[in-house]
Amino acid sequence: xxxxxxxxxxxxxxxxxMAASAALGIPHPMRPPRPLPPESRWAAKPVAIASANGLRxxxxxxxxxxxxxxxxxxxxxGVKIQELDPNDDSVGYGGLPNAEGVVQLDASCMxxxxxxxxxxxxxxxxxxxxxxxxxxxxxxxxxxLVGEGAKRFALSFGFKEEDLLTEHSREAWLRWRANLxxxxxxxxxxxxxxxxxxxxxxxxCDAVTPQGDLSSVTTTSGLSWKIPGRVxxxxxxxxxxxxxxxxxxxxxxxxxxxxxxxxxxxxxVEHMRRGMKPTDACLETLKRVVAETxxxxxxxxxxxxxxxxxxxxxxxxxxxxxxxxxxxFAAHDGTEAKIRDTAYLFTRA
Numbered sequence: 169x170x171x172x173x174x175x176x177x178x179x180x181x182x183x184x185x186m187a188a189s190a191a192l193g194i195p196h197p198m199r200p201p202r203p204l205p206p207e208s209r210w211a212a213k214p215v216a217i218a219s220a221n222g223l224r225x226x227x228x229x230x231x232x233x234x235x236x237x238x239x240x241x242x243x244x245x246g247v248k249i250q251e252l253d254p255n256d257d258s259v260g261y262g263g264l265p266n267a268e269g270v271v272q273l274d275a276s277c278m279x280x281x282x283x284x285x286x287x288x289x290x291x292x293x294x295x296x297x298x299x300x301x302x303x304x305x306x307x308x309x310x311x312x313l314v315g316e317g318a319k320r321f322a323l324s325f326g327f328k329e330e331d332l333l334t335e336h337s338r339e340a341w342l343r344w345r346a347n348l349x350x351x352x353x354x355x356x357x358x359x360x361x362x363x364x365x366x367x368x369x370x371x372x373c374d375a376v377t378p379q380g381d382l383s384s385v386t387t388t389s390g391l392s393w394k395i396p397g398r399v400x401x402x403x404x405x406x407x408x409x410x411x412x413x414x415x416x417x418x419x420x421x422x423x424x425x426x427x428x429x430x431x432x433x434x435x436x437v438e439h440m441r442r443g444m445k446p447t448d449a450c451l452e453t454l455k456r457v458v459a460e461t462x463x464x465x466x467x468x469x470x471x472x473x474x475x476x477x478x479x480x481x482x483x484x485x486x487x488x489x490x491x492x493x494x495x496x497f498a499a500h501d502g503t504e505a506k507i508r509d510t511a512y513l514f515t516r517a
Contacts, residue, residue: 215500216229225249239381240279260296270339284306293388300322388421418450493516
């Protein structure tokens with residue numbers, strides 16, 4: 169701030185920044201939007217990358233980056249589209265519940281410029297856990313809040329407690345429970361469009377600004393029908409996502425237990441630190457996953473019975489993704505937001 173500024177001028181400037189943040193629809197912004205430098209002075213190619221269900225997320229994040237929004241504000245506002253979408257049963261509102269029919273949500277985020285992180289686990293009755301994770305990052309000295317304490321924290325910031333089950337997710341759970349065991353007291357229910365087998369589902373989103381600042385976020389409703397209290401990789405810093413503002417960012421979707429054991433987000437960024445391209449870094453991390461997978465999760469050919477996808481982005485704006493089996497991801501490379509194919513290790517029989 170120039171020394172010649174008066175207190176009144178400073179407050180007027182701050183108010184203008186708050187108004188700009190409000191105009192972009194950013195609650196609790198990391199900082200007010202700021203003008204972009206001339207393109208000739210950009211430190212990075214601005215990019216937003218996400219899992220395949222994040223096409224709208226990368227469009228939203230990129231648009232916000234180009235309006236001068238903070239990198240973390242951009243990715244969080246992007247993934248909130250899916251968290252609030254009742255038709256996406258893998259995250260947020262309408263997410264598939266645990267074995268007791270309760271939706272428990274996990275999320276984490278990292279802000280490259282400030283080297284800060286925030287996370288929530290087993291959060292109930294709050295639609296947007298990514299936003300709660302950002303508030304933990306911004307306003308507390310902690311990183312990870314879970315369960316009832318995480319919900320009370322969210323409520324203290326004005327979040328509303330809401331039922332996260334939709335008609336579809338409730339019916340899917342009831343049918344799963346009815347078909348759980350042939351010896352229980354429930355009648356088997358015929359297959360239908362609503363019968364959902366155990367599934368994973370998540371959204372990860374990472375972005376870099378023209379100034380070269382990075383952030384990452386991952387949010388999920390976790391493994392469907394999980395044991396209550398189960399937490400996957402999504403809210404674990406270094407597993408579900410990781411960001412180093414000097415190098416890059418990476419995140420994942422898929423079977424969280426397989427990722428936790430290799431700290432996949434962190435490991436992928438470390439591969440890029442050593443000079444690997446994003447796609448190669450993701451593939452190298454997947455090889456480590458396979459090496460660390462226990463026998464019961466491998467088929468007779470030694471291939472995993474699950475899938476896992478990593479997404480990676482460098483400080484310069486290079487990006488890529490890789491999976492165990494053919495998969496897809498979303499990215500906005502400055503030209504358009506579109507779905508792309510991942511690199512992969514194995515083909516399915």
